[in-house]
Amino acid sequence: MRAIANPSFLIHHHHQPAVASAVFRSIRHRLPLLFPPSIIKVSAHSTSTSSAELDNAPTGRSSSLASPPVQLDIVQQRIDVNPPKGTRDFPPEEMRLRSWLFQNFREVSQLFGFEEIDFPVLESEALFIRKAGEEIRDQLYCFEDRGNRRVALRPELTPSLARLVIQKGKSVSLPLKWFAIGQCWRYERMTRGRRREHYQWNMDIIGAPDVTAEAELISSIVTFFKRIGITASDVGFKVSSRKVLQEVLKRYSIPENLFGRVCIIIDKIEKIPIEDIKNELRSAQLSEEAVEELLQILSVKSLAELEEKLGSSVEALADLKRLFALAENYGYAEWIQFDASIVRGLAYYTGIVFEGFDREGKLRAICGGGRYDRLLSTFGGDDLPACGFGFGDAVIIELLKERGLLPQLNPNVQNIVCSLDQNLHGAASSVAAKLREKGQSVDLVLENKPLKWYVMMVLGGVFRRAARMNAERLVLVGSAEWQNGMVRVKILSSGEQYEIKVDQLE
């Protein structure tokens, strides 16, 4: 290894980007074209030939004498370069953020001993049809496929989970602790910047009847928040139990089969005027007295007050008290609060329900979940105690932006390898291969131009690329050094430069 005193050909990468950029642009248009452009511009009257037609073509020579319409390879069209309405592309900078988020979801899930699962993004429509006026039902992204089957892009992951649990039957030992990160779709009107797809992190526990399961789920979300820099002063969880409502319905002899529908109505309590809520409850056969009592109960914000109203013996109260006691043990008591108005918008919840919210009140719910002990039987399976949550990828990113907590995620590569002579690209390839074999990441420069272009264009571009990719070092393959089996190395953080034998590169 030998330091280079004054390597005149090494220009500093903070210089000349504008010149290099201009040259780069100009060469784009001098690339060899396989066809002259005129050939691929064709009229809209072109006809296609399906493979079926081809298969049925006559087998004799006469077919080539026939005069079929001109066949065209490629139809030029101006496509919409944006992704379909309500969907997203993930160019590298967006993908880094998504990968960072998913990695945190995964690591937290694994910290809690959960195993990852997934399901098809396209499911039978029947899986999602529940007759309880749910918003999710009205927004189903559904189709008829080529085999005339009704299918839907999944709006949530829980029904697929239930399907898989029933399918697995007794072959799995309980409790199951499973997590998934999957894309979900809702055909919403495109208001307030809401998209039609999002990714959702789910954690579910199947086979644990006790509120210890809900406590564990909330703990995992708190762990996730802490990990990404969100504190109890940023977010909290509103917690309640659907058994509170159930108790009220029972006292007014309201049929239990109205339960899901009443929950769906009440879930809208912060979104539509209270008079509309009342009317919906009335039209669901609740008496005026029941409606008033229900709304009274929903305004309760403490367990003491709830106990005062419902008495100390109700099941809902015991569950909630245990959950709040466990929160003390876990150390997240300051994150949760009782709020009877929380019921969640899915028909299938049966017990504890919870919702993560931002304390400034600017954003929609960050996540939500609860116990759904009766879901499996709605699909014809044997019920199992179950609880879980869904945590979307949209609101959390908005929150991180608001709080200035978005991580700085840069691309990075350890080495940029570049030949200084067009005849040395093969040598540079072998250097890249050797480094990669040692586990070193390498961005190999693929431009291959004569040396006279080098200083102005390639190396200028290479330095820009090195800066953008946060490369650690530049490995240059030049003919003088290469004859001695050497390459030149420039450490980009310090500017240190030296020559080294290829085999000694680590």
Add this chain to the structure above:
Amino acid sequence: MRAIANPSFLIHHHHQPAVASAVFRSIRHRLPLLFPPSIIKVSAHSTSTSSAELDNAPTGRSSSLASPPVQLDIVQQRIDVNPPKGTRDFPPEEMRLRSWLFQNFREVSQLFGFEEIDFPVLESEALFIRKAGEEIRDQLYCFEDRGNRRVALRPELTPSLARLVIQKGKSVSLPLKWFAIGQCWRYERMTRGRRREHYQWNMDIIGAPDVTAEAELISSIVTFFKRIGITASDVGFKVSSRKVLQEVLKRYSIPENLFGRVCIIIDKIEKIPIEDIKNELRSAQLSEEAVEELLQILSVKSLAELEEKLGSSVEALADLKRLFALAENYGYAEWIQFDASIVRGLAYYTGIVFEGFDREGKLRAICGGGRYDRLLSTFGGDDLPACGFGFGDAVIIELLKERGLLPQLNPNVQNIVCSLDQNLHGAASSVAAKLREKGQSVDLVLENKPLKWYVMMVLGGVFRRAARMNAERLVLVGSAEWQNGMVRVKILSSGEQYEIKVDQLE
């Protein structure tokens, strides 16, 4: 820390699984039910209420006097517990394999300095419609959405990539080196166990006109194969260039706009009888002489022979020679061979094409790719030199199975934490929280039964779980130790047991 000489309550986890299992099954059916089962069995005549109907409900009290049909929460139905035809669930064991595969795709891509991207799985149908008789076109999984837009589940990733590159325009600096791992869909007839969805790893280089780019792509696939234990005696790459065909077409004055269609026909050469290939070529206006010459050329298996037939000056030959020379530099020469019959089934390739195959000839192509310098202009953008490959998740898994190379992937967790008394679950939760704060993964036992059940059921179950999850140690919270701030630890590999202060657990 103090060793326990003979802790009689600690039973070895290789014993009693059958008893424990039986007990576990029986408790499933003794779980408290929120509703008696009869309540949720409802008839198929139930009616639903959409939110639109609810919104339009009269606002006066009279509405509750009306007699609407009985509203039902939940419709019991026997759903098909299998995923839709041609799709897959990923229960934990399948998911571990998928994650392992994807992790290898990612790590290799990053070793080569590529950045990850993604696109919507649902795209406009127009993006995939190319009029060249491609199989992929006939198998498009397409729908009309609720807004009467023609959409399709993407059959491949390259058109979305092209769309994104056009959209980004001059805001990105070339060359782009991007990779993606995404689910793709084809509505195929369900023969030979082929599925309708698969995941595909893509790597693409945009803006590099030289064959150095193709050499780099093949090197990355070879690196991937080596990494997962596949050698050059298991698989190889057949390489050719579409410029070979182009040369032949030129010599017979065949219009260049027939090029894509001829490629699609020739791609079927190993799938359908040669007479059918000939007939298809004839019906594509090729003369008998041209057909014969084409088939002659396609049978060529060496560059020397190709040079003999076409002369040394053709562009195709120069590219191929350079690629084979670079393969020597990279060190993967033994993996690749020239084969003029390789053209690939996508219309848009323009230069080098390649295909990974298993040397036993049992499986379909493992991966395939090539140069597509003219794709962007078919969407109305400015062309840029481009090449890439697709590598599916199905054939490679079959190959690994055949070769006995499937990895052993087990679930694992560092700690199982369990309370020995129902009053100590809160204590166990705090122990779990402390361990997780230190980055230790913890599977917290959520069963909460009286101590008399403990030995037979819970601990039996816990040991089975510990074995299944490959736990490193068991942390037991019992009342005698807990009074002193201690827990009992059992190291599961050695059987070593000791007591330790909670704060000293690392």
